[in-house]
Amino acid sequence: MTDISSIISEIERLPHFRTFTCRDCSAEIRVHALQIYAVCPRCGVRHKCRAFGAVGTELQDVIDAVLTWSGEGEAFEAVMKRRQEILADEGDHDA
Ligand SMILES: [Zn+2]
Numbered sequence: 701m702t703d704i705s706s707i708i709s710e711i712e713r714l715p716h717f718r719t720f721t722c723r724d725c726s727a728e729i730r731v732h733a734l735q736i737y738a739v740c741p742r743c744g745v746r747h748k749c750r751a752f753g754a755v756g757t758e759l760q761d762v763i764d765a766v767l768t769w770s771g772e773g774e775a776f777e778a779v780m781k782r783r784q785e786i787l788a789d790e791g792d793h794d795a
Contacts, residue, residue: 725740
C-alpha cells in the first residue's frame with residue numbers, strides 16, 4: 701500500500717507526455733499521460749497506452765478520479781479557483 705505523500709510526489713514527477721515505438725512499423729508516437737489509446741500516425745494501428753480497468757492501479761487513475769471528483773458548475777468553478785491559487789503560489793516561488 702502506497703502512502704499519500706509518495707503518490708503526490710510521484711504525480712508531481714509524472715511527465716505530461718511520453719513517446720513509445722509502434723510495434724508494427726517502429727514509428728515514434730507521442731502521447732499525453734492521460735491518453736488511453738493512440739493511433740500510429742504512420743500505419744494507423746491503435747495502441748492501448750494505459751492499463752484501463754474497473755479498478756485503477758496507475759497514477760493516471762488517481763488523476764482521473766480527481767478529474768471526475770472535480771464535478772461541474774459551482775464545484776468545478778471552485779476547483780479552478782484553487783488551481784489558480786496553486787499556480788500563482790508556484791509563480792511566487794520562482795520569483
Ligand atoms: Zn505504426
